[in-house]
Amino acid sequence: MLKMIKNISLMVMVALGGISFANxxxxxxxxxxxxxxxxxxxxxxxxxxxxxxxxxxxxxxxxxxxxxxxxAFRELVALGYSTDEVKAFAATYEFANGFDDEGEEKYRKGLPQDxxxxxxxxxxxxxxxxxxxxxxxxxxxxxxxxxxxxxxxxxxxxxxxxxxxxxxxxxxxxxxxxxxxxxxxxxxxxxxxxxxxxxxxxxxxxxxxxxxxxxxxxxxxxxxxxxxxxxxxKMEERKKMGLKVIIFMSLLTIMLYFVNKSVWKNVKKGDDLV
Ligand code: HEC
Incomplete structure (x- = not known):
């Protein structure tokens, strides 16, 4: 058994070593x-x-x-801009907007949802x-x-x-x-x-x-x-959520540990359970 573990760890080390020589x-x-x-x-x-x-x-x-x-322009608030700044930024763009009576193409200013x-x-x-x-x-x-x-x-x-x-x-x-x-x-x-x-x-x-x-x-x-x-x-939200999940799971683990302990509190080793 010990020999097998030794062999496997040797193989893993060789494999990792091989890869690590590459840039x-x-x-x-x-x-x-x-x-x-x-x-x-x-x-x-x-x-x-x-x-x-x-x-x-x-x-x-x-x-x-x-x-x-x-x-979309409106997402730029995540960069620290105010909604007014985003509106002004969007307005620097022009979008085609149908045709007028003479058949000329019409344009409108960009909006945050563009x-x-x-x-x-x-x-x-x-x-x-x-x-x-x-x-x-x-x-x-x-x-x-x-x-x-x-x-x-x-x-x-x-x-x-x-x-x-x-x-x-x-x-x-x-x-x-x-x-x-x-x-x-x-x-x-x-x-x-x-x-x-x-x-x-x-x-x-x-x-x-x-x-x-x-x-x-x-x-x-x-x-x-x-x-x-x-x-x-959404990277920042994802990380925040991940952290919350980890905290929640840790608290749940601690709680379940004590619940488990208290449930089995009155059962002694060797007791017949059925
Ligand atoms: C004059 C046109 C032009 C401008 C301006 C330009 N690019 Fe490119 N870019 C291209 C083309 C064409 C390719 C595809 C190159 C290829 O396939 O050989 C490319 C490819 C790339 C790639 C590689 C994509 C890949 O497949 O790995 C990156 C990264 C990139 N551009 C970033 C930028 C950044 C950042 C800027 C602005 C600072 C920029 N480019 C400005 C034309 C441009």
């Missing part, structure tokens, strides 16, 4: 750098400043190509403008390339780190011996290293409303935070 790579073959995210961990909360700056990066830079189909409009009318149009590649929708992109490893957590790649990786690991020139296809860019993080998206960020690409210095790294982290929120807007 935490986003499949691009390079290591994806880990960041400390304030929203990580069981008590993590979103950094509202980062979310607001991330929204600014999205609207001023990324929204030219990437849609955000599943987020969703972010897509930059292209169709997938075809999006591909035509992007060298054949489709800029994926942002709503779930924050988590789509995440792969978490339960047994070897150091090999996990988190969605936000992957996005920062994509935005900050372009090479101006492909490494020696790598042939880039027409219109492609070399990126350490993107699977296969050839990405159709040209580097979208450069220092001071935006002028932050809160005065934060807009380095490429800063904007990358902010927009990654925003994208992670878009992919999981």
């Amino acid at each position: 935490a790579s986003g499949d691009g073959g390079y290591e994806v750098k880990r960041h400390d995210w304030p929203h990580a961990g069981p008590f993590g909360k979103f950094d509202k400043g980062a979310l607001q700056r991330g929204l600014q990066v999205y609207t001023e830079v990324c929204s030219g190509c990437h849609s955000l189909d599943y987020v 969703y972010f409009p897509a930059p292209f009318a169709s997938e075809e149009e999006a591909r035509d403008s992007n060298n054949g590649a489709l800029p994926p929708d942002f709503s779930l992109l924050g988590k789509s390339r995440e792969h978490l490893s339960m047994f070897t957590p150091w090999n996990s790649v988190y969605g936000e780190d992957y996005i920062v990786g994509i935005l900050t690991t372009y090479h101006e020139e492909a490494p020696h011996g790598v042939e880039l296809a027409e219109g492609m860019n070399f990126n350490e993080t993107f699977p296969g290293n050839q990405i159709a998206m040209a580097p979208p960020l450069f220092d001071d690409a935006v002028e932050y409303a809160d005065g934060t210095v807009a380095t490429t790294q800063q904007m990358a982290q902010d927009v990654a935070t925003f994208m992670y929120w878009a992919a999981e807007p």
Whole structure:
């Protein structure tokens, strides 16, 4: 028996050891750098400043190509905006609204219940403008390339780190011996290293409303935070609920322990129960 346990634990150790030699790579073959995210961990909360700056990066830079189909303006109150601010933000957008008597298209201002409009009318149009590649929708992109490893957590790649990786690991020139296809860019993080998206960020690409210095790294982290929120807007509620469930279950366990004790209090060992 002891020998069997020894053998099994040896096998498990070898298996884990084998995996741990691999880098935490986003499949691009390079290591994806880990960041400390304030929203990580069981008590993590979103950094509202980062979310607001991330929204600014999205609207001023990324929204030219990437849609955000599943987020409505009214949800932006979660970023720390008042309902009036959300109304004003929505009103900066215009939506087609039927035709007037002369057959001209009419427009109306955006309302809080509207969703972010897509930059292209169709997938075809999006591909035509992007060298054949489709800029994926942002709503779930924050988590789509995440792969978490339960047994070897150091090999996990988190969605936000992957996005920062994509935005900050372009090479101006492909490494020696790598042939880039027409219109492609070399990126350490993107699977296969050839990405159709040209580097979208450069220092001071935006002028932050809160005065934060807009380095490429800063904007990358902010927009990654925003994208992670878009992919999981209910994260904080989920964590709070999880905590409540754990507290409730602990109290229930303690209570049941004493109930059990008191039920069996008068029964002695060896008593005939039937
Ligand atoms: C000029 C158009 C354009 C802009 C602006 C742009 N992107 Fe992209 N993006 C693309 C295209 C096209 C792809 C698909 C690339 C491919 O498949 O090779 C892409 C892919 C990506 C990916 C990788 C998705 C994956 O499949 O892993 C990320 C992450 C991303 N973009 C983030 C951003 C962020 C963040 C911004 C704003 C800072 C941004 N993009 C701005 C066109 C753009």
